[in-house]
Amino acid sequence: MNTFLIFLGKSVAILSKIFNLGSGSTWPGHIALSLNPNFIKQIVNQNNFKIILIAGTNGKTTTGKLIQTILEKNNKKVFQNESGANLLNGIASSLLLRSSILGKIDYNFAIFEIDENTLPLILNEINNPDFIILLNLFRDQLDRYGEVNTIAKKWADAIRHLLPKTTLILNADDPQITYLGLHLKGVNVKYFGINPKNTTEKIQHASDSTYCPNCGHKLIYDIVYFSHLGSWHCNNCRFTHPQKTFTSSPIYPLSGTYNEYNTNAATLLARQIGIDDKKIYPALQNFKPAFGRQEVLNINGRNVQIFLSKNPTSFNESLKTIANLNANNLLLVLNDRIPDGRDVSWIWDVDFEDFSSQFKNITVAGDRTFDLGLRLKYAEFKNFQTKKNLAEATNVALEKTLKNDTLYILPTYSAMLEVRKILTGKNIL
Amino acid sequence: MIHNTKYKLTIGWLYPELMSTYGDRGNIIVLQKRCEWRGIGVEVLKLDLHFNLNQLAQCDLLFMGGAQDKQQKIVSEDLMKKRNALQNRIEDGIPGLYICGAYQLLGRYYKEAERTIIPGLNIFDLYTGNPGLNVSRLIGNVAIEFQGVNSYSPSRCNHSYTLVGFENHGGRTYLGKNVKPLGKILKGFGNNGEDGTEGAIYKNSFGTYFHGPILPKNPEFADLLIKVALEKKYGSPIDLSPLDNSIEMQARKTIANRLNVEL
Numbered sequence: 001m002n003t004f005l006i007f008l009g010k011s012v013a014i015l016s017k018i019f020n021l022g023s024g025s026t027w028p029g030h031i032a033l034s035l036n037p038n039f040i041k042q043i044v045n046q047n048n049f050k051i052i053l054i055a056g057t058n059g060k061t062t063t064g065k066l067i068q069t070i071l072e073k074n075n076k077k078v079f080q081n082e083s084g085a086n087l088l089n090g091i092a093s094s095l096l097l098r099s100s101i102l103g104k105i106d107y108n109f110a111i112f113e114i115d116e117n118t119l120p121l122i123l124n125e126i127n128n129p130d131f132i133i134l135l136n137l138f139r140d141q142l143d144r145y146g147e148v149n150t151i152a153k154k155w156a157d158a159i160r161h162l163l164p165k166t167t168l169i170l171n172a173d174d175p176q177i178t179y180l181g182l183h184l185k186g187v188n189v190k191y192f193g194i195n196p197k198n199t200t201e202k203i204q205h206a207s208d209s210t211y212c213p214n215c216g217h218k219l220i221y222d223i224v225y226f227s228h229l230g231s232w233h234c235n236n237c238r239f240t241h242p243q244k245t246f247t248s249s250p251i252y253p254l255s256g257t258y259n260e261y262n263t264n265a266a267t268l269l270a271r272q273i274g275i276d277d278k279k280i281y282p283a284l285q286n287f288k289p290a291f292g293r294q295e296v297l298n299i300n301g302r303n304v305q306i307f308l309s310k311n312p313t314s315f316n317e318s319l320k321t322i323a324n325l326n327a328n329n330l331l332l333v334l335n336d337r338i339p340d341g342r343d344v345s346w347i348w349d350v351d352f353e354d355f356s357s358q359f360k361n362i363t364v365a366g367d368r369t370f371d372l373g374l375r376l377k378y379a380e381f382k383n384f385q386t387k388k389n390l391a392e393a394t395n396v397a398l399e400k401t402l403k404n405d406t407l408y409i410l411p412t413y414s415a416m417l418e419v420r421k422i423l424t425g426k427n428i429l
Numbered sequence: 430m431i432h433n434t435k436y437k438l439t440i441g442w443l444y445p446e447l448m449s450t451y452g453d454r455g456n457i458i459v460l461q462k463r464c465e466w467r468g469i470g471v472e473v474l475k476l477d478l479h480f481n482l483n484q485l486a487q488c489d490l491l492f493m494g495g496a497q498d499k500q501q502k503i504v505s506e507d508l509m510k511k512r513n514a515l516q517n518r519i520e521d522g523i524p525g526l527y528i529c530g531a532y533q534l535l536g537r538y539y540k541e542a543e544r545t546i547i548p549g550l551n552i553f554d555l556y557t558g559n560p561g562l563n564v565s566r567l568i569g570n571v572a573i574e575f576q577g578v579n580s581y582s583p584s585r586c587n588h589s590y591t592l593v594g595f596e597n598h599g600g601r602t603y604l605g606k607n608v609k610p611l612g613k614i615l616k617g618f619g620n621n622g623e624d625g626t627e628g629a630i631y632k633n634s635f636g637t638y639f640h641g642p643i644l645p646k647n648p649e650f651a652d653l654l655i656k657v658a659l660e661k662k663y664g665s666p667i668d669l670s671p672l673d674n675s676i677e678m679q680a681r682k683t684i685a686n687r688l689n690v691e692l
Contacts, residue, residue: 142451147498345642347452348454348455348458349454369679373679374645378458386676
């Protein structure tokens with residue numbers, strides 16, 4: 001049965017490539033799963049590669065790529081599902097496309113980034129993965145995911161039955177994530193965080209988990225890094241930030257506090273695998289970002305850097321990071337397609353007010369150009385231009401960018417794919 | 430832009446920390462800026478958990494947003510203790526905007542899927558039932574014909590206009606006799622997806638399922654709240670100076686075009 005499915009899936013992938021149909025990273029798996037719902041389980045059980053699952057609202061793709069880079073630098077054979085193809089069909093496709101016609105997969109490691117809602121489903125198929133990294137939970141696409149608490153609850157139920165074989169790597173600074181490790185018996189739990197800095201920031205507006213996940217009391221924060229991530233404790237039930245937390249990769253290949261988390265998660269995982277620090281760091285040094293995640297392109301003598309910004313926290317962190325890089329030129333693109341979330345209310349949770357006089361030229365585009373324009377207007381931005389057509393907007397933004405200067409593009413997910421296609425002339429997914 | 434005038438408003442933002450999930454803060458920003466741009470002094474009082482009843486007495490306009498279930502439970506316990514004070518203000522005609530969870534909370538009760546009945550504040554004559562996780566939530570862009578404020582208000586709005594937004598709710602709300610709907614559904618689901626109504630008006634209080642948030646793309650509605658608040662406070666008819674609403678109209682038009690609704 002699976003031999004036939006693998007043959008069929010590979011043919012579909014080839015055809016989709018020839019005819020440039022897109023979705024080549026999900027169709028084969030979709031077909032395989034609809035004909036054999038146990039496809040993932042069977043292929044995984046038939047092979048010996050180690051499995052790393054990565055879930056969280058922000059940072060999945062970058063963390064996966066960091067781990068892949070470290071492992072490959074250390075001569076491991078690694079495969080990963082396509083970024084964004086992180087539902088069951090994407091995982092099935094990824095397995096199918098790497099396997100021989102008999103279902104044999106000749107790799108040492110599989111890294112799967114998993115959609116928040118899919119984590120419980122994938123744990124039904126892959127009962128005891130070697131590693132699970134849980135990065136964070138922020139409000140994101142409430143129309144699709146529902147509330148942060150709902151997802152946290154689903155995750156807690158899903159990981160309850162893990163076996164000691166699994167190592168859980170959790171973000172100590174996110175109370176909801178730390179809490180997931182609290183009552184787990186027999187599972188190896190490791191924590192990562194970031195190095196405490198002297199600056200104490202106020203809790204940002206879009207914070208979701210400032211109440212104790214254990215007893216419901218308001219948490220005390222000694223330090224806030226961003227959103228609800230920080231050094232916290234509960235005065236009521238004494239639930240506290242874990243003491244032993246890995247916080248210090250010596251090299252952070254990407255800008256932004258959020259990428260310190262991604263790097264520390266990847267480094268901690270590599271250490272757990274048994275890779276020596278000396279062999280981790282050179283790999284980090286050579287790291288190339290995943291598409292749209294601080295990826296740099298050169299267009300007509302101008303640098304273009306794309307910062308995927310898909311929810312309040314990721315938008316806030318992108319703005320903060322590019323402000324630190326002294327950005328002058330911005331293109332903001334807001335779409336409201338299914339991968340972006342149909343509801344664009346979240347732009348009002350982004351702290352634009354902190355940046356109203358920070359940037360010289362701002363161009364606003366996308367399906368919801370005027371919603372974003374409206375947001376900037378009410379944040380008292382004066383120097384922005386709205387341009388509904390993305391290709392035109394990209395040209396305008398590039399024209400305003402001086403030679404040797406950088407244009408920073410902050411797009412939502414589908415907008416990122418679209419703007420990248422305009423800039424490179426290539427379709428990625 | 431800002432010039433001195435004799436007018437000043439105090440906006441009470443109920444539970445900003447707990448009841449603010451869907452960009453609800455946008456409503457406060459819009460009310461605040463549209464006052465400031467006209468030179469109307471404005472202060473936003475954050476009425477968080479365990480707020481003082483004196484603070485409620487100082488407010489000229491109230492706002493409360495939606496929340497996650499867990500947060501809503503905490504708020505509902507706190508607000509139950511302050512129910513009478515809030516009811517007095519609402520009965521007295523203080524204008525207010527109550528979104529989603531807040532709107533449901535002001536009703537008589539909320540019936541959960543497992544048939545547990547959670548009592549509401551019983552200020553608005555309406556109730557909400559949740560058919561459970563197996564029945565779809567009502568999600569999507571929505572447009573209604575806003576029928577204006579009725580005779581309860583000193584300021585009359587004599588024309589109807591279209592309001593657009595985004596709805597996302599599991600609960601189905603049914604209106605009683607003592608409230609009027611905020612508007613008639615043109616596209617989308619509204620209160621319950623059955624009777625063609627959306628939201629509720631009681632005295633000068635407005636309840637609605639509109640996120641989006643509601644006020645940025647519907648500036649006339651924002652201005653109506655400001656106007657009613659000023660008239661109520663100063664006791665005489667007040668005309669607000671016009672503002673440039675061109676981006677607002679373009680944003681509204683984007684949704685109207687998508688829904689095939691004429692403006």
